[in-house]
Amino acid sequence: MGGIYEELRAALHAVWIRRWIALGVAWALCLLGWLVVSQIPNQYESHARVFVQLRSVLPTGGQNQAEQAKDIDRIRQTLTSSVNLQKVVRGTDIGNSVANDRDMADRVGSLQKAIKITSTQDNLFEISATIANGGASDAANAKLARAVVQKLIDIFVEDNLANNRDGTSQSLQFLDQQLDQRQRQLQEAEAKRADFQAKFLGSLPGTGSLDERMATARSQIAQIDSDLAAAQSSLAAVNGQMVGTTATIAGPGGAPANAGPARARVAAIQGQLAEARGRGWTDNHPDVIALKNQLAIAQAAARNEPLVPGGGAGASQNPLYLSLKSMQADKAAQVAALQQRKSQITGDIATFEAKMNQQPGVASEQGAIERDYQVLKDQYAKLLTDREQVKLQSQVQTQTDAVKFSVIDPPTSPHKPTAPNRPLFLTAVLIAGIGGGIAVAFALGQIQPTYATAGRLGRASGMPVIGSIGEVVTAAQASLRAKRLRLFAGGVGALGAAWMLLVGLEFLQRGMVA
Template identity: 50%
Template sequence: MDGLYEQLRIALHQVWRRRWLALGAAWGLCLVGWLVVALIPNSYESKARVFVQLQSILPTQVGITAADRQNDITRIKQTLTSTDNLEKVVRRTELNNLVATKRDLAVQVDALRKVIKVTAQQDNLFEISATSSISGFSNGQNAKLAAGIVQNLLDLFVEANLSGDRDEATESLTFLDEQLQRREQDLQAAEQRRVEFEQKYLGVLPGEGSIGSRMAAARAELSGIEQQLMQAQSSLVALRSQLGSTPPTLPGIAGADNGSVSSQLTLLQAQLAQAAARGWTDAHPDVVALKAQIARLRPLAAREGPSGAAGMPNPAYSSLRGMVAEREAQVQASSVRKAQLDADLAELSSKQATEPGVAAQQAQLNRDYEVLKRQYDKLLEDREQVRLRSDVQSKTAAVKFKVIDPPSAPRIPTSPDRPILLTAILFAALAAGVGLAFVWGQLQTTFPTQGRLEAITGLPVLGSISEVVTDAVKARRRQHLLWLGGGGGALAASYALLMAVEFWQRSTVA
């Protein structure tokens, strides 16, 4: 412990003897360090926080999923620091004063991109920060510039969501309208070609579709008509046989007009009126049969005269006659339709034989029409979907922005931290001065104590002579001590002055 104390005393003595060297080194290092710190421009940082609210009711109903809305947020975040947006920020702030050419604008944009940060703090919370440290600007200008950059970024953040979506939707709708108009014209032309083809080849055949399917349908209808015709003819033969063996009248009271032709005509007209009341059309088989009977009985009623025939008409005979007329009408209608179908099938078969490419032409026309129809329907659906999405995004604000913290007005520079740096330089300079004095003392070949001299030489030290200090030397030493104190005090005063200037500059930043 005594040895350690002795070494400490020796070190302090060496430093004290070289105190001027320590003070000079401290002054030199402080001046250099403080000058470097003074040349570093202050950096002022402004921050703002934005909350992005995703609407989850109506957008989902029209197909705008949460992933789509999150992609919108990511897109806005990525394009916020695009060159176009940063050029707008430069033009709207005091950075525009530094721009004289396009090259200057590009330099400012690159520098601005490095000092802007967009950080996602949470799922829907973003922090926008910007730093300003322009060497040619004052502290107040840099602080104002940082806040202005963040404010313009917020404005662009909102504009990118509103106008960007509207412009994109407008362009999409314009494109879809143009495509729809062109597809509509192509579809009308294809439909016209289809109609002309059907009028030329397929207008007389039943059903829809290709030639083969229509011919198959016509043959199926023809087969059914032939069966109906056979049944009607068989029934007609049986009814005519029964009608031939049935007497038209029955013995009755002379002069009674119940079985006259006029009364039958009246009865048939009443039945025709009932059929019309039921909603039967003129094409109904019963209506056709009644009209045929009425047309046949009218000449007989005219020849019968007002008195009527004698005897009572046979109801069975009248019923059989009506049924015969009905079957005759059915046979006639079926025969006409059968003949028409036979003629149409024969005509189309002959056309197929003479023009073998008809089926291929129809298939090509149908294919073209179906392709155009699907494209048109898809484009129409897409246009309505885009229009609805545009209305939802622009009118209901599927993504809303809310500024939680407006851009802060910085009063204290974020860097450099001058009070800490000034203090650190002061203590580092003092430590460096003391260290330099100590090292310099170690390099000199002097012996501060008798024990050190005896330990190094290995010879016994017989004695030592104390320094004799005269009054003149004492006065001179006091003078030097005052100078040393003045130098140290000046160093401390310089440090205090720099600190005062720093805090005064901070107070001037509004």
């Protein structure tokens, strides 16, 4: 512990005896450092906060809000583009110092570094600008920072409203042009499609491609064959019943007679049974069973019913025969119609197959025509939908403000520089200057060592020190030393006073800006 104390005393003694050198170095370093600090231009920052409110006007507002949010984000990202920053330069006092394109490029590059746009929340943006123009006064720089932020806010609003409406108008013009073009192409495709169908597909049933129509035609022939077989079977059944049925009914003794209501009912029920069998119903069919029961009851009633004599010669017509005759005509007409339809479709298929054999590329041509037509039709429908949506958005933008801007915090007028922290720098230079002076004095003491105590001298020489003689100071020497000490204290005090003066001037300058 004693050795450390002795070393400390020796170091302080080495610095003290070279105190004038230390003071001179401190003054030199402080003057140089303060000069450098004074050349650093003050930076004034102005900032503002803007709130963007998205209004949902249309029923599909979610999509509109998403598109509007993308537009706002795009404007935020492009707000610091060269074009917009040139507007800022021309709209503020920065433009007064622009003489050529090179000056404009320099000012734009400086603004790109000085402007910051951050999104603190989804719809809240903060715009800040830091101006440090060494050639202008502090008050002018503070005013310029606020003007830059205000100009950015104006561009932020103008770009969103103007660009959206201009973009919508351009979109409508583009969609109208595309719709006209697609309409002409669609009309040409429809005419080509109609010509092809009239040439190849006019006689074939169904819709769609060639394969689909051919399949439909063959399916219809199969159905006609089934219906024709059933109709022929019904006609054969009716013909069989007509063979065993007489055309007239004779009265008693060969005299003409009229059938009573019971016999007429029997004839009607027999006609219904014949019609049911003509349809292919079996004896187990519920309706056939019911008709047989009714027929048995009617026949029992007809046996006891006397014949009513007629007033003329000959026999009366059989109602059952007349009913079967009508059914025969109906079934025959049905069979003839089915045979005619089958012959027509079969002929159409044969004609079409002959055309296919003559022109093998008809199927591929029809497929290409249908694909082109469907593609053009879908494109036209989509363009028409998009045009209506854009038109509706244009009306909304014209009649209402879909996006509303609110300036939460207007651009601030800075009253003090944000950088540099000049009082801190001045203090740091003072401390560095004093430390540098002490360091130089200590280093010189190490280069040209002195021995403040007898023990230090003994250790350095390796020989014992017999004794030491104290310094005897006369009154004149004491007076001279006191005078030099006062001068040294005055130099140190002057250094501190210079620091205080510079700090005071800095605060006074800030007060003048405010």
